[in-house]
Amino acid sequence: MLLNPKNQKGEQVKTEGQTNKSFTTNKLPTVLIVGKSNVGKSTLFNKLIGKKKSIVADERGTTRDAVVDRVVYFDKTFQLVDTCGIFEGKEDEIYEKSREFTLKALQESDLILFVVDGKNGLSSEDHTIADMLRKSGVDVILVANKSESEKNYSKVYPELFSLGFGEPFPVSAEQSKNLDELVELIISKLEEKGYDLSSAPKLENLIRVAIVGRPNAGKSSLFNMIVKEERALVTPIAGTTRDTIDEIVKIGDKNYLFVDTAGLRKKSRIEDFIERVSTFRTIDAIERSDVVVLVIDSTEGITRQDQRIAGLAEKNGKGIVVVFNKWDLIKHADKRVKDFMDQFSEKLYFVDFAPVVFTSAINHVGYKELVRSINTAYDSLHRRVPTSAVNAAIQRMIARPPHGLKLYYGLQVDIRPPTFLFFVNKLEVPESFQNAIRKTIREQVDPFTGAPIFLKFKERE
Ligand SMILES: Nc1nc2c(ncn2[C@@H]2O[C@H](COP(=O)(O)OP(=O)(O)OP(=O)(O)O)[C@@H](O)[C@H]2O)c(=O)[nH]1
Ligand SMILES: Nc1nc2c(ncn2[C@@H]2O[C@H](COP(=O)(O)OP(=O)(O)OP(=O)(O)O)[C@@H](O)[C@H]2O)c(=O)[nH]1
Structure with missing residues (x-):
C-alpha cells in the first residue's frame, strides 16, 4: 500500500506566480531536487538520470555542486537539477545564501521535488525549506525518500502530511522503489503546464558543427544550401549567457547543432565590421563544436587566416572538413582538382586527415558529400580501436x-x-x-x- 500511493494529480498545492522559464540555456522544463542534507537527493538524482554523476557519500555534505542532466523516459525528456547543498543548513544560513541565487533558481524552475526523510521524519531544517518553497510559489511534489519500511513510514506520515504540500510521495531511491511512478507524476505535472516533453531534441546526440572561414567565402550560402536541399527542420536556440544563436537542424534521422548561426545570417554592417576585425566569434564557435567546416573561397585559395583556423581546430581536437567553395568560378574545374589537392597538402599539411569537398553553394552542388563528410569526421572522433x-x-x-x-x-x-x-x-x-x-x-x-x-x-x- 505504501509504495503505491494514490495518484496525486490535483492534490498538490497549486500556487501563484509560476513561471515557465527554464533554468539553463535550452527550453527543456526544469525540475529541481531540493532538501536538507543527507535525505538522499544525490541518490535520487542519479537513479532518475540513470547514471552516476554526483558523488554519493555517507558523510554529510559531500556533494556540493549543482548538477544538471536530462531525464529521458521513453520519448519524454525533462531537465533535472540536483541542488546539492544549496538549500541546506540552518535557517539564517539558507536565507543568507538564498537571497540572490536560491530564490531565483526556485522561481526559474518548473517543478520542485522536495525530498524529506521518510524513515526518520522531519526536523526544523525541513520546515525552513518548506517556508521558502511556499514563498517562492513554485509547484512542489513532496517526496518521502528512504520509505522502504512501511512501519517507519506510517509513523512519520502524519508529520509529513502536515507540511501542507499534500500527500507525500513515498520512494526508496536506494532500492529503486516507486521511481517510475514518480517520473510519471513529474511528467503529468509538466504536461499539465503545457510542456510538450516529446518534442525536446536529445541534445546528447547532437552533432555540433561550426561553419567557419574568411568573410565572403560563402558560409551562409553553404548553410542555406544544406538546410534547403536536405529539407531539414530548423529550430533556433538562443543562448542566454552568450550573445549567440545556435540552430538545431534535423537531417534524416540525425540532429545537428549548427553553432552560432547568428554569424551565418544576414548581418548588420556593424556586426559585419566587428567580425572582420575580430576572430573571437570564430574561436568561440570552434570551441563549442564537434566538427569544424572550414570554408575556403576557391578563387582566392588557402590563405594565412585559413591556416590559422585549421590549426585552431586541430589543437582543440575537433573534427575537420575542408570545403573549396565557389567551385563554379574555377575554369576547367574538373582538370583542376589535383592542383587544389596539392595546395591542400602543402598549406594544410597539419590537417591532412580532413576530407576535402568541392562545392558550389549557389548552384547547390556538393551538399550530399558535405553532410557525409561531417558525419564521417564525427564518427571518427568517437571511434575506439582495440x-x-x-x-x-x-x-x-x-x-x-x-x-x-x-x-x-x-x-x-x-x-x-x-x-x-x-x-x-x-x-x-x-x-x-x-x-x-x-x-x-x-x-x-x-x-x-x-x-x-x-x-x-x-x-x-
Ligand atoms: N535507507 C535509505 N537510504 C538512502 C536512500 N537514498 C539514499 N540513502 C542514503 O542516504 C545517505 C545520503 O544520500 P545522498 O544521496 O548523498 O544524500 P544528499 O541529500 O544528496 O546529501 P548531501 O550530499 O549531504 O546533500 C546515503 O548514505 C545514502 O545511501 C533510500 O532510499 N533509503
Ligand atoms: N559563384 C559563387 N558564389 C558564391 C558561392 N557561395 C557563395 N557565393 C557568393 O559569395 C558571396 C558571399 O557569400 P556568403 O554566403 O554571404 O559568405 P559568408 O562566408 O557567409 O560571408 P560573411 O557573412 O561575410 O562572412 C555572396 O555574394 C554569395 O552569393 C558559390 O559557390 N559560387
Missing part, C-alpha cells in the same frame, strides 16, 4: 624510434578526439616520431578520417 590492434601496428611500424628512445606499448585512452597513451623509457619524443606514430595508426589501424589524433606519453622503467 589495444591489440594498436600494438600490432606499432610492432610493424617502419619508422624506428630515434636513438635511445624505446616505445613499449600503447592504447587508446579517450575519444573526442581519439587519444592514445604510449609507454616509453623517456618522455622526450620528437615531433617527427610522433607524426610517424600517428601515420602508422591511420594507415594500419583506422584512418580516423576527419579527426585529429592526440598522443600522450608516460615513462616506464
Whole structure:
C-alpha cells in the first residue's frame, strides 16, 4: 500500500506566480531536487538520470555542486537539477545564501521535488525549506525518500502530511522503489503546464558543427544550401549567457547543432565590421563544436587566416572538413582538382586527415558529400580501436624510434578526439616520431578520417 500511493494529480498545492522559464540555456522544463542534507537527493538524482554523476557519500555534505542532466523516459525528456547543498543548513544560513541565487533558481524552475526523510521524519531544517518553497510559489511534489519500511513510514506520515504540500510521495531511491511512478507524476505535472516533453531534441546526440572561414567565402550560402536541399527542420536556440544563436537542424534521422548561426545570417554592417576585425566569434564557435567546416573561397585559395583556423581546430581536437567553395568560378574545374589537392597538402599539411569537398553553394552542388563528410569526421572522433590492434601496428611500424628512445606499448585512452597513451623509457619524443606514430595508426589501424589524433606519453622503467 505504501509504495503505491494514490495518484496525486490535483492534490498538490497549486500556487501563484509560476513561471515557465527554464533554468539553463535550452527550453527543456526544469525540475529541481531540493532538501536538507543527507535525505538522499544525490541518490535520487542519479537513479532518475540513470547514471552516476554526483558523488554519493555517507558523510554529510559531500556533494556540493549543482548538477544538471536530462531525464529521458521513453520519448519524454525533462531537465533535472540536483541542488546539492544549496538549500541546506540552518535557517539564517539558507536565507543568507538564498537571497540572490536560491530564490531565483526556485522561481526559474518548473517543478520542485522536495525530498524529506521518510524513515526518520522531519526536523526544523525541513520546515525552513518548506517556508521558502511556499514563498517562492513554485509547484512542489513532496517526496518521502528512504520509505522502504512501511512501519517507519506510517509513523512519520502524519508529520509529513502536515507540511501542507499534500500527500507525500513515498520512494526508496536506494532500492529503486516507486521511481517510475514518480517520473510519471513529474511528467503529468509538466504536461499539465503545457510542456510538450516529446518534442525536446536529445541534445546528447547532437552533432555540433561550426561553419567557419574568411568573410565572403560563402558560409551562409553553404548553410542555406544544406538546410534547403536536405529539407531539414530548423529550430533556433538562443543562448542566454552568450550573445549567440545556435540552430538545431534535423537531417534524416540525425540532429545537428549548427553553432552560432547568428554569424551565418544576414548581418548588420556593424556586426559585419566587428567580425572582420575580430576572430573571437570564430574561436568561440570552434570551441563549442564537434566538427569544424572550414570554408575556403576557391578563387582566392588557402590563405594565412585559413591556416590559422585549421590549426585552431586541430589543437582543440575537433573534427575537420575542408570545403573549396565557389567551385563554379574555377575554369576547367574538373582538370583542376589535383592542383587544389596539392595546395591542400602543402598549406594544410597539419590537417591532412580532413576530407576535402568541392562545392558550389549557389548552384547547390556538393551538399550530399558535405553532410557525409561531417558525419564521417564525427564518427571518427568517437571511434575506439582495440589495444591489440594498436600494438600490432606499432610492432610493424617502419619508422624506428630515434636513438635511445624505446616505445613499449600503447592504447587508446579517450575519444573526442581519439587519444592514445604510449609507454616509453623517456618522455622526450620528437615531433617527427610522433607524426610517424600517428601515420602508422591511420594507415594500419583506422584512418580516423576527419579527426585529429592526440598522443600522450608516460615513462616506464
Ligand atoms: N535507507 C535509505 N537510504 C538512502 C536512500 N537514498 C539514499 N540513502 C542514503 O542516504 C545517505 C545520503 O544520500 P545522498 O544521496 O548523498 O544524500 P544528499 O541529500 O544528496 O546529501 P548531501 O550530499 O549531504 O546533500 C546515503 O548514505 C545514502 O545511501 C533510500 O532510499 N533509503
Ligand atoms: N559563384 C559563387 N558564389 C558564391 C558561392 N557561395 C557563395 N557565393 C557568393 O559569395 C558571396 C558571399 O557569400 P556568403 O554566403 O554571404 O559568405 P559568408 O562566408 O557567409 O560571408 P560573411 O557573412 O561575410 O562572412 C555572396 O555574394 C554569395 O552569393 C558559390 O559557390 N559560387
